[in-house]
Amino acid sequence: MAGAKSSFLVIKQAALPALAVLIIANFVGYAVVGSNGVLSLGDYRRAKVERTVQLAQLTEEKERLAHRAELLDPSKADPDLADEMIRGELGLVRPDEVIIQIQQ
Numbered sequence: 001m002a003g004a005k006s007s008f009l010v011i012k013q014a015a016l017p018a019l020a021v022l023i024i025a026n027f028v029g030y031a032v033v034g035s036n037g038v039l040s041l042g043d044y045r046r047a048k049v050e051r052t053v054q055l056a057q058l059t060e061e062k063e064r065l066a067h068r069a070e071l072l073d074p075s076k077a078d079p080d081l082a083d084e085m086i087r088g089e090l091g092l093v094r095p096d097e098v099i100i101q102i103q104q
Contacts, residue, residue: 068081072085
């Protein structure tokens with residue numbers, strides 16, 4: 001009986017430190033391999049480069065649309081742009097015109 005009580009006492013005393021070691025190992029594992037861990041740093045850098053390229057494209061598109069909106073200002077509308085838009089929407093073509101479609 002003394003041996004059984006002795007081994008139970010050893011297990012009881014070792015349970016809390018073992019649990020603490022398991023919890024710490026869990027946190028260390030997530031810090032290294034988890035979705036926000038050290039090993040995913042390369043993915044974040046690659047995503048940053050992709051987002052930077054996407055931001056540059058969207059900024060360019062925004063500037064283009066802002067310029068086009070400025071040309072359509074009712075107080076000083078560009079006649080060529082207005083003519084182009086009206087003809088495109090309504091499908092109007094004069095008999096003496098030749099239409100050349102350009103892929104954009």
